[in-house]
Amino acid sequence: YGTLENGLKYVIRHNANPPGRVAMYLHIRTGALNESDAQNGLAHFLEHMAFNGSTHFPPGKLLPLLGGLGMTFGADTNAHTNFWETLYKLNLPNTQPKTIELAAKIFSDYAGGLSLSDTEIDSERKIILEEYRTRQGVGQRIWKQQARDVFAGTKLAKHDIIGDAEQIKSFPPARFRDYYDAWYRPENMTLIVVGDVKPDDILPVAKQWLGALKARSPATQPQKAGIKVSTEPRAFVYTDGEQVNGSLDLTHIGPAEPLITTVDLYRRSLLRSVASGIVNRRLGNLIAAGKAPFRAAATDIDTFFNEGTASSGEASGEPQDWKPMLTTLITEIDRAVQHGVSDAEVQLIVRGILANAQQAVVAEKSRDSVAVIDSIASDIGQDKPLMSAAQELELLKKLTTGLKAAEVSAAFDDAFGTKNYDYVLSMPLGKPEAPTPTPAEVLAAADAAWSAKTEAPSASDAGGDLLAAAPAAGTIASEETDKDLAVATTTFANGVVMHHKYSDYKKDEILVTINLPGGQLEETAENHGVSDLAGAILDRPATSRLTSTQIKDLLIAKNLTLAGDIGRDLMTIGIKATNKDLPTALQLGYALLTDGKLEQSAVDDWKKQQLQAIAKQARDPRAQLELARDLTLLGGDPRFMPLTPSNVQRLTRDQAEAWFKRIAGSAAIEVTVVGDIKQEEATKLVATYLGSLPKRGANFEALDSLRTLKRASGPFEANVVFDSVTPKALAFAGFIGSDENSLDRRPLSVAAEVMTNRMIDRIREKEQLVYSINASSRPSRGLKGTGVFAAGSMTDPTNGTKLADVVMEMFNDFAKTGPTDEELATAKKQIMTEVTTSMREPDWWMVQLSELTYRKRPIADLKSLPGVFDTFTKEDVQGVFAKYLRPETTLRFVVTPKSSATTKPATTRPS
Numbered sequence: 001y002g003t004l005e006n007g008l009k010y011v012i013r014h015n016a017n018p019p020g021r022v023a024m025y026l027h028i029r030t031g032a033l034n035e036s037d038a039q040n041g042l043a044h045f046l047e048h049m050a051f052n053g054s055t056h057f058p059p060g061k062l063l064p065l066l067g068g069l070g071m072t073f074g075a076d077t078n079a080h081t082n083f084w085e086t087l088y089k090l091n092l093p094n095t096q097p098k099t100i101e102l103a104a105k106i107f108s109d110y111a112g113g114l115s116l117s118d119t120e121i122d123s124e125r126k127i128i129l130e131e132y133r134t135r136q137g138v139g140q141r142i143w144k145q146q147a148r149d150v151f152a153g154t155k156l157a158k159h160d161i162i163g164d165a166e167q168i169k170s171f172p173p174a175r176f177r178d179y180y181d182a183w184y185r186p187e188n189m190t191l192i193v194v195g196d197v198k199p200d201d202i203l204p205v206a207k208q209w210l211g212a213l214k215a216r217s218p219a220t221q222p223q224k225a226g227i228k229v230s231t232e233p234r235a236f237v238y239t240d241g242e243q244v245n246g247s248l249d250l251t252h253i254g255p256a257e258p259l260i261t262t263v264d265l266y267r268r269s270l271l272r273s274v275a276s277g278i279v280n281r282r283l284g285n286l287i288a289a290g291k292a293p294f295r296a297a298a299t300d301i302d303t304f305f306n307e308g309t310a311s312s313g314e315a316s317g318e319p320q321d322w323k324p325m326l327t328t329l330i331t332e333i334d335r336a337v338q339h340g341v342s343d344a345e346v347q348l349i350v351r352g353i354l355a356n357a358q359q360a361v362v363a364e365k366s367r368d369s370v371a372v373i374d375s376i377a378s379d380i381g382q383d384k385p386l387m388s389a390a391q392e393l394e395l396l397k398k399l400t401t402g403l404k405a406a407e408v409s410a411a412f413d414d415a416f417g418t419k420n421y422d423y424v425l426s427m428p429l430g431k432p433e434a435p436t437p438t439p440a441e442v443l444a445a446a447d448a449a450w451s452a453k454t455e456a457p458s459a460s461d462a463g464g465d466l467l468a469a470a471p472a473a474g475t476i477a478s479e480e481t482d483k484d485l486a487v488a489t490t491t492f493a494n495g496v497v498m499h500h501k502y503s504d505y506k507k508d509e510i511l512v513t514i515n516l517p518g519g520q521l522e523e524t525a526e527n528h529g530v531s532d533l534a535g536a537i538l539d540r541p542a543t544s545r546l547t548s549t550q551i552k553d554l555l556i557a558k559n560l561t562l563a564g565d566i567g568r569d570l571m572t573i574g575i576k577a578t579n580k581d582l583p584t585a586l587q588l589g590y591a592l593l594t595d596g597k598l599e600q601s602a603v604d605d606w607k608k609q610q611l612q613a614i615a616k617q618a619r620d621p622r623a624q625l626e627l628a629r630d631l632t633l634l635g636g637d638p639r640f641m642p643l644t645p646s647n648v649q650r651l652t653r654d655q656a657e658a659w660f661k662r663i664a665g666s667a668a669i670e671v672t673v674v675g676d677i678k679q680e681e682a683t684k685l686v687a688t689y690l691g692s693l694p695k696r697g698a699n700f701e702a703l704d705s706l707r708t709l710k711r712a713s714g715p716f717e718a719n720v721v722f723d724s725v726t727p728k729a730l731a732f733a734g735f736i737g738s739d740e741n742s743l744d745r746r747p748l749s750v751a752a753e754v755m756t757n758r759m760i761d762r763i764r765e766k767e768q769l770v771y772s773i774n775a776s777s778r779p780s781r782g783l784k785g786t787g788v789f790a791a792g793s794m795t796d797p798t799n800g801t802k803l804a805d806v807v808m809e810m811f812n813d814f815a816k817t818g819p820t821d822e823e824l825a826t827a828k829k830q831i832m833t834e835v836t837t838s839m840r841e842p843d844w845w846m847v848q849l850s851e852l853t854y855r856k857r858p859i860a861d862l863k864s865l866p867g868v869f870d871t872f873t874k875e876d877v878q879g880v881f882a883k884y885l886r887p888e889t890t891l892r893f894v895v896t897p898k899s900s901a902t903t904k905p906a907t908t909r910p911s
Contacts, residue, residue: 002203004211007187011376011386012202013194015369017505018837022095022195023373026088026107027380029190030183032159033083033305034223041163042171042179044081045128049176050088052120055113056105059120063760065102069093070829073760074772082161083225083305085381091370093833095197097205104209107191111184112213116176127764128168131771134794135162136726138242138619142426149236150422154226181216189213190380194373227307229253230420233446235439238426241725244615246319246428248326250421250446251312253304259383267399268411272301274403275412277349278341282332285460288540288549290601293317293324295608299333301415306383311415318608319427320434323445326423330449337417339456340409350400351557357396359508359559359578360389366507368841419450463550466543466587473684474691484863487849488679490686495696496669498686499849500679503842510582510675511842512575513850514564514589514690517698518663521569521706521782525638527655529610529647531566534660536602538564538573541588543595548602551588560585568640569703569782570854571663579677586689593664593693598657610648617642619723621730621794624895628718633736633786633891635711666697672850674842700854707783717892719801724897729800733807734790736889740779741857747872747880748777748789753827754819754877758810759791769795769803781855789884790891800894808892815885818878828869835866 003009032043053059066077069092076091088110090103144160151157191210193202230253260266276299283299286292294317304310313333315325379386387395423442430436437445474492481488490498519531541562542548560577562585573592577585617623627642634640671690673682714736738744755775763769770793780787795803819827838844848862 004186004207006211006213007185008189008191008210008213010191010193010203010206011380012197012199013372013376014196014198015194015367015372016196017366017368018840019196020094021092021369021837022100022193022197023089023091023369024100024103024107024195025090025192025373025377026110027190027192027377028086028088028111028184029084029188029381030222031082031084031086032161032163033155033225034183035159035179037158038167039171039175039179040159040167041128041161042167042175043086044161044163045124045168045171046114046176046180047079047081047086047088048124048128049114049116049121050079050110052124053115053117054109055115056109059115059117060765062106064826066090067757067826067830069099070833072830072834074774075834082381083159087377087381092195093829095195095201097201100197100201101205101209104205108209108213111186111189111210112216114180116173116180118173121171121173121176123765123768125168126768127771128163129165130768130795132162132165132168133728133796134771136728138240138726141240142238142243145238146236146424150234150424151227153228155223156225182220185215185219186210186213187215187219192373192376192380194369194376196369225305225307227253227256227305229255229308230418230422232420233423233443234421235423235442235446236425237437237439237442238424239429239436240426241429242616242619243319243426243428244612245316246322246325247314247316247426248322248329249312249314249424250326250329251310251424252416252418252421254309254311254415256307257303257309259306261385263395263399266395270396270399271403271408271411272415274346274349274353275336275341275408275415276301277352278345278408279332279336279412281345281349282336282457283329284552285549286328286332287605288547288552288599288601290599290604293321293328295605297325297329299416309415322425322427322437322442326425326442326445327449330446331452331454333416334450335454335457336409337413338454341405341412342457342459343405344459346403346405346408348553348556350403354393354396354400355557355559357389357393361393362508362578363506364389366505366509419447421446460553461550462553463546466546466551466554466584466591468545471590471688471692473687474693476683476687476691482859485859487859489852490683492687492691493695494691494693495699496671496686496690496693497853498683498690499670499672499852500682501674501845501849502676502678503674503845504676505840506675506842508578508676509842510575510577510579510673510677511846512577512582512585512589513672513846514573514575515670515672515851515854516571516663516667517569517700517703517854518571518667519566519569520639521703523639527651527659528638528641529643529651530656530659532610532643533603533606533651533656534598534663535564535566535571536606537592537596537598537657537660538562538566538571540599540602541592542597542599542602543591544597545591545595548599555584555588558584562588566660566663569707570851571660571667579681582677583685586685590689590693596657596660596664598653598660600653603653603656607648607651610643611645614643614645614648619726621722621724621728621895621897624720624722625730625732625792625893628720628893628895629716629732629891632714632716632718633711633788634783635709637709665694668696668698668700668702668854669693670700670851670853672846672852674846674849709783709785714888715890715892717890718894720893720895721898722895726897727797728794728897729797730792730794730893730895731800731803731807732790732792732891732893732895733804734775734788734792734811734891735885736785736891737777737787737789737884738779739784739787740781740855742779743861744880744883745777745779745787746868747877748884749831750824750827750869750872750877751775751814751819751881752777752789753830754823755791755810755814757823757826758814759807762810763793763803763806767806769793769799769806788891792893797896800896804892804894808890811885815878815882818874818881821874824872824874824877828872831869832866835869839865
């Protein structure tokens with residue numbers, strides 16, 4: 001830590017994960033709050049201008065320079081602006097002195113050397129407006145109305161980071177300079193460096209390039225949001241023709257509290273976190289038991305722009321259930337206020353907090369530099385003290401020892417013991433059978449809920465162990481090891497296949513994936529959707545012995561996660577755990593595979609969620625694109641089409657549970673273990689909890705006869721016009737690409753990198769048709785002939801056809817001429833930098849190994865990485881690209897909105 005003579009602060013931390021890499025951020029303590037009324041959106045616009053010309057980097061030179069180092073726009077060089085900060089990011093590919101000096105020079109230009117030329121500002125306006133377009137939609141419309149009403153008289157009522165479209169079109173260059181000189185000052189800046197470097201590697205160049213910065217105008221007092229304390233109940237009701245669910249928020253703004261800089265203030269925050277955790281657990285239990293009128297609900301207590309303390313509750317569900325949702329949420333908040341919490345509840349939540357903190361200490365030793373620097377930057381932006389995981393664990397142990405329910409109850413009462421809330425209800429347009437409530441009706445319902453008598457909460461049944469008894473371990477049938485990759489494959493007598501790779505890159509972190517063939521591939525038109533519903537068992541685990549609530553409580557102090565689903569042709573269970581808790585995670589996996597139960601509440605919630613999603617699809621350009629693609633590329637196969645209301649309504653709990661049990665009981669199993677666990681221990685655990693399962697009745701080829709699609713030859717194209725008031729079109733163009741086991745996928749990846757760089761230059765920067773665009777190559781998986789090489793983006797409705805045409809024109813041109821030498825060299829560096837970094841990660845190995853047997857992936861393909869990318873010539877890349885791009889393989893979809901009288905933008909009925 002330190003401060004340069006000009007007031008610029010720095011934080012430098014050595015971290016060798018990944019080795020030879022370093023991340024450098026420049027944090028500037030200014031954002032939308034410091035804008036004047038005439039500068040709405042200028043802070044964000046100014047961030048864009050950092051990439052459009054400066055003292056040492058003329059317009060159009062910076063991104064190609066960084067690309068030549070192997071950096072990718074977006075992933076390795078980026079920035080963001082919010083209300084209180086602007087953050088510039090560089091994830092450097094090496095720690096060479098010249099690379100570090102380049103980064104310092106870039107930051108020096110960001111901080112004090114921006115050109116801000118009239119030409120470049122005018123050129124960037126359209127890109128900003130396209131970004132504005134991407135953010136438009138029902139959520140943005142309702143928020144703008146809410147900000148104007150609920151936060152009237154504050155900065156939030158006028159400023160929303162992206163800004164005002166009319167002002168964006170007309171900001172004069174002098175206005176940029178005014179903001180830039182006023183707020184981009186050394187004392188507002190912090191250089192953050194995390195990576196395989198020492199302070200002596202950084203400080204000399206930091207002093208050279210950043211220490212020379214000077215303030216360019218007199219200091220200005222930072223502006224406040226103007227948050228006001230809640231003094232009376234208020235209600236606001238918002239409707240929108242494209243809103244499909246009902247959501248409600250209740251918020252009380254209390255007085256501001258000091259920043260957490262002392263142990264006492266940290267303890268006060270901890271008490272509130274424990275209290276909210278207890279009430280949120282109660283709300284979750286109601287949902288799991290099928291006794292809640294909402295599908296999600298939570299409470300929170302947090303600082304609000306450091307100008308107030310927000311005590312809030314939120315819930316979402318069916319719009320017609322707004323009153324019971326509001327009543328139940330208030331009832332549970334009031335129950336905690338009136339009757340407090342129990343010592344047993346406090347101990348349960350505290351065990352979970354300490355377990356997470358203990359694991360953070362272990363994980364911190366091997367966190368990658370980007371995760372570390374993101375955390376530091378977030379704390380600096382929110383004025384939080386920087387603490388190591390070990391320091392925080394020590395403090396938590398001290399403060400939770402002897403923590404009493406009375407203290408936690410008092411903290412919750414202090415935050416929520418009021419009736420002065422703002423109630424915000426968002427819902428679809430009213431119908432005769434479900435009219436929109438008035439604000440007065442909302443206030444009356446809230447008052448009735450607060451006035452009702454609440455009973456003390458009843459203690460919940462803790463349940464028993466996950467398993468009644470440990471299963472007898474299965475025996476090993478065969479073992480083999482690929483010594484080059486250190487990957488071992490074990491086959492058990494019951495047919496279960498296990499792959500193992502040891503990696504301590506992430507200390508005490510173990511990943512497990514359990515795959516069983518089965519899913520949508522086996523469905524028919526009559527039971528379409530049953531796989532997704534059956535997968536809810538993995539989303540909300542329950543067995544005949546334990547409810548989902550009991551299982552959740554059993555796991556609260558465990559460092560493990562288990563999640564899964566049933567997709568196109570696989571049931572997948574994913575586990576992440578420590579060595580200590582991996583046995584528990586595998587016990588849960590065994591319990592679900594042998595005795596998984598689908599709770600009726602999970603079925604009811606799934607159906608409501610799907611019906612709302614179906615209603616939303618009609619107004620969603622991405623959903624319309626997927627439908628057009630499915631109808632053509634997938635031949636309209638009923639197994640893969642979007643669900644309809646009749647699909648959803650006809651499915652039953654018994655039907656879905658039987659589907660799950662069929663796959664779990666007989667399908668082949670491929671399990672992969674990657675992480676900080678030796679092969680012997682991994683084999684022992686898998687033998688006990690998977691090798692002990694009944695012998696598999698099917699093999700990995702059982703579904704192969706179902707992989708045929710009946711479709712016509714291409715080109716595959718459609719022009720879709722759909723009903724929406726959001727002026728946002730979507731264009732998507734490309735061609736059918738490679739299958740997953742074809743080595744052609746690698747030259748196509750290089751082509752995608754080249755095309756992305758070209759499209760950013762032409763489509764984004766020169767023609768300004770989009771805010772962002774990239775080309776991608778996605779090989780087929782499970783269905784041959786469905787791989788896709790394409791590019792697409794949101795755009796102005798008048799430009800949808802043009803965007804698709806330009807993309808196809810660029811693809812056709814590339815098929816004829818291929819990449820230039822410079823483009824190929826840049827793409828190779830970008831891919832090899834990414835792959836080299838990724839190959840250290842356990843996650844990467846899990847992706848490569850988890851379907852090795854099922855997909856018949858040759859393990860030898862992995863041995864050529866990453867060097868194989870450096871062997872490709874221009875002719876290789878062009879030849880493979882041209883091989884796949886043919887008239888009969890082309891894809892071209894343009895989705896354009898059409899406003900209608902039945903779709904109306906947001907309206908408000910404030911009190």
